Amino acid sequence: MVVEAAAPAERAGALETLREQLREVGIPRLVIGVFLLALFGIAVATHMDLRGLITDSLLRVARNGLLVLALLPAIQGGLGLNFGLPIGIVCGLVACVITLNAGMAGWPALGLTALIGAALAVPAGIGYGWLLNRTRGQEMMVGTYLGFAVVSGLSIFWTMAPFHNSLLVWAIGGRGLRTTLTLAGFYDRLLDKLWSFPIAGVSIPTGTLLVFAAACALVGLFFRTRAGLTIAAARSNPRFARAAGISDERTRVQATVFSTVLAAVGIVVFCQSYGFVQLYTAPLLMAFPAVACLLIGGATVSRASLTHVVVGTLLFQSILTVALPVTSQVIQGDITETARLIIQNGMILYALTRRGER
16 A cells, blocks of 8 residues: 555656756757757758768857857846847957958967957957946847947948958958958868867867867856856845945946957857858847857856857757758758747747746
């Protein structure tokens, strides 16, 4: 009798554990994960190049990882989702143009570009953080419009910039930067090729993945230091932070600067992997797929971790990579852009409707 009574209790406990695990993972992530597995299954069934799809997926994950990671400090600092990511991105693009105009190439050019981008991002992040402190409670809206304004302003700058390298400016007139600048012969795919090796026909972009992993480790270590704990404390309990002598406004500016610097370095890594530098309106909407990556990984407006960054980037970028060739193989037409918009904007809306949840 004791055994018979214990059996239903064990089943109930197992069901409750399963429900808790499903609640923790989240229904949207399960649906997206199943969708991704289905795409790979269709690719295998239709005899597509599965190794090439996995290679491209890994490359996109490594290429976009730092831009997604750049959102983490803003959430930890209580600023919500940093839709002002283009502010840091244009700092990195200016750095790319400076080194390209100087004719620099190789590893020194790549390193100097990242340093210049980070240096430009510091004052930009300070100004951005100051503005967010003046508009507390509306950070995401202000960041979105400020990012749009900065990209539009830089579009005017690109046409008037004092650069004269014939590889960068328009051939007719010799003034104004071209829309797309090639990195061939400069620092095209340096990190992708660094220590790259094949596994069962899948090429691993070791250098870019290592940069992403190292950046994740450094961000994780930073938030274990006194400065990082101060930022997290000011976000979780502002009243306690003020009582402890912690300036909430200062920590918010620090988080904004950190996020902006990561975005500037992230776009440099992105460009060297992509092989081109795209100017004018190209950075306008780059914050939205990065935000979608983070939310798909399980983050919310007020809570995020490195696990959310890695898992979300892997899921979202893999879907974008696999969906195009698979749908082209199965049906006449391409629904990749439609699927991207549904997943990207749907996850952002889903997170905003659960702003107050854990």
